[in-house]
Amino acid sequence: MDPKALSEYFKKCFLAVDGLWFMMLEKTHSFEKALEVDGMVWEILPKIQARKIKELFKMDGDKTEHLVKAIEFKLAAEDFVGELQWEDPRIEITIRKCPWLALLRKSKREHLAEKISDAICTIEYRVFAEEFVDGLDFEIISRRCCGDQVCTFVLKTSQVVPIHK
Structure with missing residues (x-):
């Protein structure tokens, strides 16, 4: 097949x-x-997705680089169009095309998009990221469903990682 x-x-x-x-x-x-x-549902589904991605890519341990690779995979697999920028301790996700917003527009339910995003986007990315790195802060900077040109989400680590000399 x-x-x-x-x-x-x-x-x-x-x-x-x-x-x-x-x-x-x-x-x-x-x-x-x-x-x-x-x-x-979205308090649980991102955990399942993250764990499957870890298994598929044989990711051991909690590492920011694994999170970055997993987000890139997830967005591509789900038909999002955008990019990801990573400069420790910050990961910025920019989404130019969201398949969920496209479906809401197609079904003439775009007026519900902001409420859905309030409930789901804030949960989904935070829960997904927590499967890779503890202590991340999640912030939504902009959202297409609120009239912005792009969705911008920021993940920042608040962990202090000791450097061994």
């Missing part, structure tokens, strides 16, 4: 199931309830 076709199939299914369960919960309960449950 063609690996690219298989990847596209699973990517499409992942996006569909994420949107469908949210809309069904929204329909039977409320948008607020769906967003609350979605937040609980």
Whole structure:
């Protein structure tokens, strides 16, 4: 089987199931309830993603370079377009194209994007990063769903790493 076709199939299914369960919960309960449950899901899913990436790339230990490689992989695998800049102790993620925002626009639900981002982006990247490096601070600088040109997220380590001489 063609690996690219298989990847596209699973990517499409992942996006569909994420949107469908949210809309069904929204329909039977409320948008607020769906967003609350979605937040609980995103407290766990990034951990699963990070652990699988560690396994795939045979990453041992908690290292910032592993986090950088994992973020690059995650963004590419999920069809984000952007770049990552790393200069210790700061990692800056700039997103120019977000597949989630594109889906919300396509389904004419863009008006919900800022609320969803408030609940999800703040959780997802922090939880993902914590699987690689303890003591990271996470800050959102800008978001496309709020009218900015790009999403900019910053991770900073607050750890003091001893230098052995």
